[in-house]
Amino acid sequence: xxxxxTGRAAVVTGSTAGIGRxxxxxxxxxGAAVVINGRREDRVAATLGELRKLFPKGEFTGVTADLATxxxxxxxxARAPDADILVNNVGTGRPKPFFxxxxxxxxxxxELNVMSGIRxxxxxxxxxxxxxWGRVVFISSESALAIPKDMIDYAMTKTAQLAIARGLAEEVxxxxxxxxxxxxxxxxxxxxxxxxxxxxxxxxxxxxxAEQQFLKTxxxxxxxxxxxxxxxxxxxxxxxxxxxxxxTTGTSLxxxxxxxxxIA
Numbered sequence: 001x002x003x004x005x006t007g008r009a010a011v012v013t014g015s016t017a018g019i020g021r022x023x024x025x026x027x028x029x030x031g032a033a034v035v036i037n038g039r040r041e042d043r044v045a046a047t048l049g050e051l052r053k054l055f056p057k058g059e060f061t062g063v064t065a066d067l068a069t070x071x072x073x074x075x076x077x078a079r080a081p082d083a084d085i086l087v088n089n090v091g092t093g094r095p096k097p098f099f100x101x102x103x104x105x106x107x108x109x110x111e112l113n114v115m116s117g118i119r120x121x122x123x124x125x126x127x128x129x130x131x132x133w134g135r136v137v138f139i140s141s142e143s144a145l146a147i148p149k150d151m152i153d154y155a156m157t158k159t160a161q162l163a164i165a166r167g168l169a170e171e172v173x174x175x176x177x178x179x180x181x182x183x184x185x186x187x188x189x190x191x192x193x194x195x196x197x198x199x200x201x202x203x204x205x206x207x208x209x210a211e212q213q214f215l216k217t218x219x220x221x222x223x224x225x226x227x228x229x230x231x232x233x234x235x236x237x238x239x240x241x242x243x244x245x246x247x248t249t250g251t252s253l254x255x256x257x258x259x260x261x262x263i264a
Contacts (some may be wrong), residue, residue, distance in 0.1 A: 003242040006031030010241070011076070011083040011124065013067055013116060014090025016043040018189035019139060022230035023087055025051065026238040033059035035080040037090070039066045067116035068108065076120070083124045084131075085241045088117030088161070089139040092191065093154030101153050113157035114164070121168055125177060134177035135241040138165045142185045142256035148218070158183075162252055169250030178249035180240050185256030186211075186219055187228045196227075223258025 005027060015024040016038035028034050028051060036051070038044045044062040051060050063079045066072035067090050091113040096105075117138055128134025143151060144158035162181050169179035186192060193207070200210040215222050236255045239245055254260060 001244060003030045003238060003244065005085070005242065008032045008084040009035070009080075009082065010085035010087065011035040011037070011080055011120070012087045012089055013037045013076075013120060015087075016040070016047045018191065019184060019187060019230045019233050020087070020089040021047060022234035023089060023139075023237045025054065026231070026234040027085065027087075027241065028055050028058045028060070030238055030242070032085060032241075033061075035061045035063060035076075035083070037063050037065060037067065037076060039064065039072075067120070068112035070119070073116065073119040073123070077123050082127055084128065084133060085135045085137075086120055086124045087137045087139065087237060087241070088120055090116050091139070091157070093143075093151055093157075095148075095150040096153070097150065098152050106153055106156075109153050109157055110160075113154070114160045117161060118164060121164075121179075125168070125172060128177045129172055129175040132176040134172075134175075135245075136165070136168065136177065136179040137237055137240050138162075138179075138181045139237070140165075140181045140183045140252065142183050142254065142259045144181075144183060144252075145260050145262070146221075165252070166250055173249070176246075178240075178245065180249060181252040182233070182237050182240065183252055183254045183256055183260075184233045185222065185224075185228060185254070185259040186215065187230060187233055189230055192227065219259050221259050221261050226257075228255060228257055 010027045010032040012024045014020040015036045024034050041064045044064050048062045065075040138161040140161045141158040143155040147155040165181040196210045200207045
């Protein structure tokens with residue numbers, strides 16, 4: 001299969017590291033012009049430099065903006081007013097007992113993980129429907145389906161993304177625009193790798209041993225028996241953004257290593 005995205009413009013939110021960075025690279029490799037986004041100017045600049053070195057003929061734009069705020073979203077839309085492909089990747093999470101999570105923390109996480117995607121879709125999708133072609137992907141998580149008790153707030157935001165993606169797919173049905181969710185499982189992203197490195201240091205073990213311990217205790221249903229790479233997640237996302245995926249919309253696609261024990 002040859003995925004060709006030359007002539008398509010893509011916006012990938014939260015794309016200076018981890019899964020977002022891998023998605024940006026994958027889309028660029030397929031020929032798309034890519035908008036890189038992050039909250040820190042130095043990280044946006046560094047990512048732009050890396051990608052331009054990898055793809056000297058590629059087209060890249062960097063936008064420093066905090067998409068947890070309406071002002072940050074407005075900055076993104078001013079710098080990147082249109083797109084054929086939107087990947088709502090930006091987000092975060094952290095383990096914390098339910099009874100210790102304050103109101104402000106719930107709202108802040110919702111603003112970043114959920115409202116960022118709502119604002120972006122509201123801005124970019126109307127022009128996609130007018131042109132009769134577009135791809136929208138929400139990067140959710142297996143935690144949307146298998147709720148971890150130590151990250152209930154995070155899981156709530158990821159389940160919300162599934163509802164938004166399905167509803168939006170219904171709204172734009174028949175227009176040539178597809179809307180889907182991709183659900184990664186344990187992945188060697190920047191955040192997860194940071195947690196594993198800290199756990200390894202605290203326990204005096206290797207990072208690989210820490211990852212295996214995490215899988216055995218917190219994700220024992222994993223069939224992959226290792227963390228996925230960010231490239232493995234990006235491969236699915238790039239496909240969903242392609243012309244070849246024109247028949248796939250309104251669905252949730254898992255790249256979770258088999259963590260979720262359902263067959264539908």
